[in-house]
Amino acid sequence: MLEIAELRKVYESPNRSVEAIRSLTFSVGAGELVCVVGPSGCGKTTLLRSIAGLLPVSGGQVRVAGVPVTGPPPRMAVVFQEYGRSLFPWMTVRQNVELPLKEKRVPRPRRLELVRESLESVGLTDAADAHPWQLSGGMQQRVAIARAVAYEPQVLLMDEPFAAVDAQTRADLEDLILALWRDLGVTILFVTHDIDEAVYLGQRVIVLSSSPTVIMEDLKIDLPAQRDQLTTRSLPRFGELRGHIYERIQRAREAR
């Protein structure tokens, strides 16, 4: 579904160039949930923006369902970290979710159905007519997730979506993502700096080095498919995987 081949990104400015990403090659199968972790400043956001077609790459290629990415692909949605800035404050929750569907020219009855279903799936049916700033941070991120879900994407990119919410909300939102992923069969690439989160959510975890970025490890997470905040996180295997990734990232930071 998602193929990244020898992706390279160099930020050029008149008097110096910074190599952010040296070379990344990996793929994400249809319906997979893959997490990307790495030390801070390792170019996670650069990678995600390149895949989303928001940033021109310096080399290599990104393909979505076989089609090379030159701009934002039509059936891709992104949930940004800055929920407070990714929702239109002058629109209600409903209008925020509906706007992309209007632009996609989804007929009105289907549009209303998608809006209703997606808000229901994130538990925000009652907040449909509120404005984003009237909601808590976690609820605002739910709106952004509902908007992505209603858009019916093949690929959903998430850029540290829960980095700015409190721990309890974060656990709830992680489970929400798992539930939506199972129900919708969407392909998800989830970028995070939180190793626990990556292991808990992912079927695979891709560990990045520090910048200029290469892949240190592409790790299969062999935990039971049915995840649960309490039992999954207390499995011995969970601790092993977390420890392993932690060690790799420590090494990546020392190598810098």
Add this chain to the structure above:
Amino acid sequence: MKAGVRGKAGVRVVRLFGLPVLLVLGWWLVSGRSFYLPDPVRVARAFGQTWFSARVFDDVLPSIGRLLAGYALATVLGVGLGVPIGLSPRLRATLEPVLEFFRAIPPPVLVPLLMLLAGIDTPMKVLVIVSGCVWPILLNTVEGVRALDEVLADTCRMYGVHGATRLRRFVLRGASPQIMAGLRQALSIGIILMVISEMFASSSGLGFTIVLFQRQFQIAEMWSGILLLGLIGLTLSLLFRFVERRVLSWYYGAGAARA
């Protein structure tokens, strides 16, 4: 309880009208000492006689009409040019120094020039108003569009929001707090220029009438004209505030939520 509510309402009335009443009393005390300072009753009488007459149609309404026409034209021009300039860094780099220069020219000095180019009638007066009002609107629009949130811009790109919808639902709405600030400045400038444009080579309008009264030593009438200008300004600013509250309700709400 009831007494408390009434007490609160009383406090509000005193807050609202206390100072104006004191000012009128003060005016009363100093008036009469000079021929040029008639007392409030005389000015009030002159106000009634002067302005509740054909002058409403001959002078007041045409003045306000020109003000609104100039203001509307300046809005279309300022926002219409400000949006592309704000969106394009290259255009901005080229135009901004020139715009700052034009803005620095005080609009009243354009009156003699515009008289040569556009005559002395309505077009000249509207142009004078436009020439002053357009700058705060234009520069604030540029600033507002330039400062649009990047994450929202990315969101638009990701979800295929482009063209006219992007302009209407994102660019204009996102820049509206600054655009409204520009419109507010432009409104007071517009009122000043409305009066000034009528003081040169004119035969009607509020500015002309006030100067005429002064020359004919109709001092109470002259004062009543100034009073009327104040009232017009106040009314327009209240109307503006009403519109602003509606247009920017999300902005004030979001601001209160952050605080």
